[in-house]
Amino acid sequence: MQFNLADLFEAVADKVPEREALVCGTSRCSYAELDAGANQMAHYLASKGVKAGDHVGLYMYNCNEYLEAMLACFKIRAVPINVNYRYVKDELLYIFDNADMVACIHHREFIPAIAEVRSAAKTLKLCVSVDDDSDFALSDIDAVDYHAVQQSQNKARDFGERSGDDYFILYTGGTTGMPKGVMWPHKNVFFAAMGGGGHFSPLGACEKPEDMASRVTEHPLRGIALAPLMHGASWWYACIQLLAGNALILNHKRSFDGESVWQIVADEKVNAVQIVGDAMAIPLLDALAANPDRWDLTPVFNVGSGGAIFSDAKQEAFKKFFPNVFITNSFGSSEGGQMGMDNGSKKTASGLGNVSRTDYMDVIIDVEGEPRRHAELGETGIFARAGYIPNGYYNDPVKTAKTFIEVDGKTWLLTGDAAKLEDDGSITVFGRGSNCINSGGEKIFPEEVEDALKAHDGIFDALVVGVADERWGSRVSAIIQPRKGIQLSLENIQEHCRKHIAGYKVPREIHLIDELPRAPSGKPDYKTAKAFAESGKGATS
Template sequence: MSTTARSFNLADLFESVASAVPARTAIVSEERRLTYQQLDERATRLASCWQAQGIGRNDHIGLQLRNGSEYMECMLAAYKLRAVPININFHYVEGELAYLYQDADMVALVTHQSFAARVAQVTPDIEALRLVYVVADGSGKEGNADYLDYESALAGGAADRTFPPRDSDDIYIVYTGGTTGMPKGVMWHHRDIFFAAMGGGDVQQTEGPITAPEQLVERIGDEPLVILPTPPFMHAAAQWSAFTALLSGGKIVIPSRGKFIAEDIWQAVNDEGVSMMVIVGDAMANPLIDCLAVHPERWDTSALLVVASGGALFSPATKERLLALTPGTMILDGLGSSETGLMGSKVSARGAPDDDEPRFMVNPHMTVLDEDNQSISPGSGKMGYLARKGHVPIGYYNAPEKSAATFVVVDGERWAIPGDLATVLADGSIFLHGRGSVSINTGGEKVFPEEVESRVKEHDDILDVVVVGLDDERYGEKVVVVCQTRSGEAMSLEHLREFCRSRLANYKMPREVVCLAAIKRSPAGKADYPWAKQAALEALE
């Protein structure tokens, strides 16, 4: 088989890597260990099975799966056929699933057995959805008698790569829930998502992106990148990190299917020599830190070079605790979104100065635009919207109005503007204020929840926190802290305000505090602002 990729299509790129390093380990999971050759064969068999069922170019295949090798097999199989995998939040209830199945125009679905009964409540009303494959997980739950067994279907497919030629402009879609509203499917061309979010053939960021598909295998190093994504693959960051590994000859480590268990994660770091762990802020960092602090000598973490985080607050205090326990590790805060890919980063290391501020060095495709879509000058202090040009999405699937609002053309160049407010500092770095849709307008001043959350998290007794704005007769909105304490005891507003007094301007100070037994977050650890706002309203009634 040829090791030359014919295009920047993700299947073409993967197949070139699989042909170049067939004996390398590609995926380690609870269920199986797969070399690149074995992963490619399983994906090819699955694609052949789907092809025989009439699935082909631009058909949408839903993946309602916990993390496991099957997720990657399905994504690769779809791309081999020029079909499009659709990520589905496995926590969704029937109404949410019905919306997503319908909005995404899915013709097939792959789901774990434990979700089959819920799926069966929805599928009869989705006319386009004609095939459902079930991955056994030992749950014993029943779905519909017409559902097909995943492993049997895969085993019955041909192992030869006999598929039509693919193209760099084939479609990649990732559905994102964001902070408000129903989920939206962000559409990318394969070429653009590869360069915007999957390394672009320059994983070490030393040589620059590749300029031709055949160069990819030339970049495969002797020491493979070993990535452990802790968020579910249904989230963009986890998908991107997994493909970054696969398209560089690296290894993906999946410690426990669909579950965040700190002991299992550290054991996988120890056993597999994980060099990069992907997390989502404090929500994932804290239990990992607490576990490691109790068992400081139990696991060898010396191979762990990078802990990469994005999508939620990773507070300075939490970083300090992690760096103290893993002194050879650096922390990489990533700046990005489903609509932009990876835009920039900030590095923290033990003993290195850290300004504790959300300042990011960004790539040359990034800028900050004002309300007239004009670039803001560095050092001006003017706030605007973070924007990306170059490799950007096509738009939102089935949502032309939302697409027009987010993806705009300025002076002949197309920009993605997802709504993050920022300023450009004198050195060209970006100071990120936060997403405008969740900012709080109090007394005419704008307060960004993440800034307050970061300062509140410096309190030793605060385990988790989400900050929201509630209506206020005097100020328009007031800052409300919704938190979970380590002690389990309620925290008084007076005490919290006194703690924050030297850390926050007066208009940013909490005016209410609500202590709860637990903070609800997305499976990837992102803040659920609508939930927090409702919880605060109910608690303060």
């Protein structure tokens, strides 16, 4: 047995085979059923030539098949690839090409989108379609029906030996705006992002793979993942629950609605609610305020957030509705895993939270032209992690070299978060120091939106910044220098952008300016541009 996610899951499934594992709408399955279904899909993929190290796209909404297919990949040492279902053609072209997918498991609804990009996906040989309410023809992309081919396979668990070095790749935003595949060895992601199996056990993290079964508690919890599984925070949360022998409840709704969520929580007697920052907190709180005493939510004892800003005000609001509930606010990244948690014990008023400085958590000073070094007390630098970290970015050696660096003979991951080494030796983490916009947990990079804007015939130049938004944390604001004599409207700009980028990246406001601010070097002056947007100058509806 290895620190491989398939090995670890199988140990849990053998320990509690009849325990409920997954619930998504009307679909329910036990650990034994989930394991058997994953075995069948693994056999099918293998029969079609999918082998160790091959990449398999998961292009689905939340569903039990998503996690079943993930486990199927792990069982044959293949690598599941998360595909954001909000992507439009240009973004899909990029990820289908960059990720070198040999197969794609997808909801039937996405057949037209796959048809548009399939010719450019040089390695894609197999499409497996999960049925939904749509009626697109499987023949359009030579797809096969998921359950039909699955049922033709045996349920035996007769796979070869696996490794803790097998990959778990998580695609996330990159500095160019296009996604980057973070290459996590199973063992590393298990300890860095999944607590090493010790989240729910008094025994703590596993010391050896065989410890996994002993970390399954007698009384399982019921936790709901509200974000789409295509996002790392939700994907990892799902793995944490399954490796603990808990019941994982998925939000089966295609859009986020507070009342619907609380109905699921009440119906399923959920104990732990996992959200992504204020973007989810606000509609949930609004639904509670508008429907006093509508739901029996007494089983809830934890509301936790990760992946986006969960403001103090919203945390306090939850405490008013749930005075005895444990509120947690985790921070980390797709590259760093879970790096800390604020549970009300922050040492400073500012920042996301505090962590202890260790041999594997530190602040690195990375100044161009100077040797990289560890920070001294009182210095501010970049939050960094060593030890259980990824091996780099798939197909991107340049970004890998910039992010994974050597200091004093040890490899460190630079998270991109600004951090300060306090006088007492603790680390205060402040968040992203780049121009990345985090809107409701979605990473949006200005360069990508700017490229879309500049494709508009009436735009001479444009800069994109994030401005504060009560619900989403930040919203996309575009500062536009129009061509002479051209009249631009927000509606026109949004309609144009939706042809090039996903809806959540489209500017929510535009500000017209005679000349964009730039530094003497010619580089964009984002600081001045953001101040212009925040002032409301040039705002156009």
